[in-house]
Amino acid sequence: MRRRSLLLAVPAGLLTLSACGDDKSDQDKDKDQVAESPSAPEPGASAKVVDGPLPAITGGQEFGEKPTVAKGSGKPSSDLAVKTVIAGSGTTVAEGDYVRAHYLGQIWDTAKVFDNSYDRKQPLVIQLQQGAVIDGWRVGLTGKKTKSRVEMAVPPALGYGSEGRGDIKGTDTMVFVIDIEETFNGKSSAQGKEVPQDDAALPKVGTNTDGKAPAVTVPKGAAPKKLVAKYVLEGDGEEVQPTDKLLLQYKGVLWNGGKEFDSSYSRQQLAAFPLQQLIKGWQEGLAGKKVGSRVMLVVPPDMGYGDQASGEIPANSTLVFTLDILAKM
Numbered sequence: 001m002r003r004r005s006l007l008l009a010v011p012a013g014l015l016t017l018s019a020c021g022d023d024k025s026d027q028d029k030d031k032d033q034v035a036e037s038p039s040a041p042e043p044g045a046s047a048k049v050v051d052g053p054l055p056a057i058t059g060g061q062e063f064g065e066k067p068t069v070a071k072g073s074g075k076p077s078s079d080l081a082v083k084t085v086i087a088g089s090g091t092t093v094a095e096g097d098y099v100r101a102h103y104l105g106q107i108w109d110t111a112k113v114f115d116n117s118y119d120r121k122q123p124l125v126i127q128l129q130q131g132a133v134i135d136g137w138r139v140g141l142t143g144k145k146t147k148s149r150v151e152m153a154v155p156p157a158l159g160y161g162s163e164g165r166g167d168i169k170g171t172d173t174m175v176f177v178i179d180i181e182e183t184f185n186g187k188s189s190a191q192g193k194e195v196p197q198d199d200a201a202l203p204k205v206g207t208n209t210d211g212k213a214p215a216v217t218v219p220k221g222a223a224p225k226k227l228v229a230k231y232v233l234e235g236d237g238e239e240v241q242p243t244d245k246l247l248l249q250y251k252g253v254l255w256n257g258g259k260e261f262d263s264s265y266s267r268q269q270l271a272a273f274p275l276q277q278l279i280k281g282w283q284e285g286l287a288g289k290k291v292g293s294r295v296m297l298v299v300p301p302d303m304g305y306g307d308q309a310s311g312e313i314p315a316n317s318t319l320v321f322t323l324d325i326l327a328k329m
Contacts, residue, residue, distance in 0.1 A: 047080065047135065047139050047158065048079040048080065049079065049080050049081075049082050049139065049140065050077055050079045050080070050081050050082075051081065051082075051083060052077070052081050052083065052153075053072070053073065053074065053076065053077065053081065053153070054081050054083050054151050054152075054153055054175070055069050055070040055071060055072050055073065055108070055111070055153075055175055056069070056070045057069055057070075057085065057151065057177060058070050062086075063086050063088075063147065063148075063149050063179050064102065064179055065118075066102075066104065066116065066118035066119070067104055067177040069104065069106055069111065069151075069175060069177060070111065071108075071109070071110065071111035072108035072109060072111075072153070072173070072175065076108045076153050076155065076173040077153065077155070078155050078157075079155065080136055080139055080140055080152065080153070080154060080155065080158055081152060081153040082140040082150065082151070082152045083150070083151045083152070084144065084148055084149070084150055085148075085149040085150065085151050085177070086147075086148055086149035087145070087148055088144075088145040088146050088147030088148035088149075088180065089145060089147065090145050090146030090147045090148075090180075090182075090183075091145065091146050091182075091183050092143060092144070092145050092183075093128065093141055093142060093143065093144050093145070093146065093180065093183045094128075094142060094143075094183075094185065095128050095129070095138060095142045096127070096128060096129050096185065097127070097128055097183045097184060097185045098125055098126065098127045098128075098183065098184040098185070098247055098270060098272075098326075098327070099125070099126060099127075099128060099141060099180055099181075099182070099183050099184075100123050100124070100125045100180075100181045100182040100183075100184070100327055101117075101123055101124055101126075101141075101178050101179055101180045101181055102117045102118055102123045102124075102178070102179045102181065103115075103116065103117055103124065103176055103177065103178040103179070104116035104117075104118065104176065104177050105174055105175065105176045106174070106175050107167075107168065107172050107173075107174065107175070108153060108172065108173040108174070108175050109172065109173075112167070114166070114167055114168060114174075123181055125184075125247060125327045125328065125329045126329075127272075128141055128142060134154065134158065134159050134160065135158040135159075136152060136154030136155075136158040136159055136174070136176075137152075137154075137176075137178075139158065140152045140154070141178065141180065144180060145180070146180050146181065146182055146183055147180065147181070148179075148180050149177065149178070149179050149180075150176075150177075150178045150180065151175070151176065151177050151178075152175070152176050152178070153173050153174070153175050153176075154173065154174045154175075154176065155173050156170055156171060156172060156173065159172075159173075159174050182327070184247060184270060184326050184327060185270065186211070186249075186264070186265070186267070186268035186269050186270060187210075187211030187268075188211060188249060188270065188324070188326055189208070189209040189210065189211050189249065189294075189324055190209065190233050190235060190249075190292055190293055190294040190324035190325065190326065191209055191233070191235070191292060192231070192233035192234045192235035192236070192290075192292050192293045192294060193233065193234050193235075194207050194232075194233055195230070195231040195232060195233065195234050197230070197232065197296075200219065201219060201221055201224075202219065202224075202228060202230065202296070202298065203216055203217060203218045203219065203255075203296060203298065203320045204216075204217045205217075205232045205294065205296045205322045206322075207232060207233060207294075209233070212265065213251050213263060213265035213266070214232075214251070214294070214322050216251065216253050216258065216296075216320055216322055217258070218253065218254075218255055218257075218258040218320055223255040223256075223298065223300070223318035224298050224300065224318075225300055226300060227281055227284060227285055227297070227298065227299060227300060227303055228285075228296070228297065228298035229284075229285035229286070229289070229295060229296075229297050230295065230296045231289070231293055231294070231295060231296075232293075232294040232295065232296050232322065233293055233294035233324075234290060234293050235290045235291055235292020235293035235325065236290060236292060237290050237291025237292040237293075237325075237328075238290065238291050238328060239288050239289065239290055239291075240275070240286050240287055240288060240289050240290070240291065240325065240328070241287065242275060242276065242283060242287050243275070243276060244274075244275050244328050244329075245272060245273065245274045245275065245328070245329040246272070246273055246275060246286070246325055246326075246327070246328060246329065247270055247271070247272055247325075247326045247327040247328075247329055248264065248270065248271045248272075248273060248323055248324060248325060248326060249264050249265060249270060249271075249323070249324040249326065250262075250263070250264050250271060250321055250322065250323040250324070251263040251264070251265055251321065251322050252319055252320065252321045253319075253320050253321075254313065254314075254317055254318075254319065254320070255298070255317070255318035255319065255320055256317070256318070258320075259312070261311065261312040261313050261319075262311075262312075270326065272329060275287070279299065279303065279304050279305070280302075280303040280304075281297055281299030281300070281303035281304050281319070281321075282297065282299075282321075282323075284303070285297040285299070286323065286325065289325060290325070291325050291326070291327060291328055292325065292326075293324075293325050294322060294323065294324050294325075295321075295322070295323045295325065296320070296321070296322055296323075297319075297320070297321040297323065298318065298319075298320055299318065299319040299320075299321065300318055301315075301316045301317060301318060304317065304318075304319050305317065
């Protein structure tokens with residue numbers, strides 16, 4: 001079972017395309033167990049940001065390298081101490097964004113490492129929103145640029161509070177080193193390589209990468225009877241696995257008439273979906289596709305909502321989707 005990060009505050013709400021029961025895997029249940037922590041600073045907690053003190057980084061000093069961090073010296077600040085160790089020149093992170101980052105966390109007094117993503121070889125993707133991540137991260141990473149390395153010392157009130165978490169006592173200040181790889185928000189787009197769309201019998205999807213919803217043009221002919229899954233923009237990331245949770249931009253239209261029925265673009269809010277909880281057309285159509293891609297799906301009724309109407313989707317509808325696979329979560 002892959003270990004879950006200790007950074008979550010509470011599980012984020014999920015937008016789903018199909019109803020789902022409580023058929024969680026053991027991994028998902030483990031995620032929920034580790035995700036119960038304060039969603040807001042404790043009463044009297046200070047969100048003031050100061051420069052230090054912060055322990056020295058004694059090894060792994062390059063961006064992307066697993067760092068070694070010295071034990072804290074003296075008493076840590078009761079405020080949030082934040083330092084940009086390596087200044088990146090990428091996109092500025094805003095509160096509410098999702099960030100993809102590698103990190104290491106340890107206890108100030110003992111230098112005991114309680115969590116790190118470098119050994120898992122899997123960066124964390126998490127939203128900087130109150131209730132979704134500890135407040136030290138939410139406050140400390142906002143305003144930083146991607147490709148930056150940030151060190152911070154998080155007091156208990158901006159971490160797990162007076163009750164602590166696992167090996168982290170309620171009096172422990174946590175020290176983090178964080179390498180911010182990427183940030184995503186409602187204006188993000190896939191940035192893959194354009195793939196020719198030369199089948200006149202299939203919908204055409206726009207290739208713009210400006211964060212605006214791509215146009216979807218549905219042909220006048222009969223809809224395919226089987227699932228169609230085609231790259232519009234082909235990324236170079238990892239292949240999607242059936243058990244993945246994905247961070248997406250998407251838009252859905254009806255084959256008949258081309259009317260839009262759902263869109264993350266119109267909400268200006270990314271969607272975080274566990275693939276196993278979605279309609280069969282998404283599960284089969286996105287599995288094996290690469291992160292960083294834009295994919296066009298034509299979903300026949302038996303892989304969508306079948307003979308049941310759903311919101312603005314009539315019964316027995318063939319659905320057309322454009323989906324940007326931004327990240328695995």
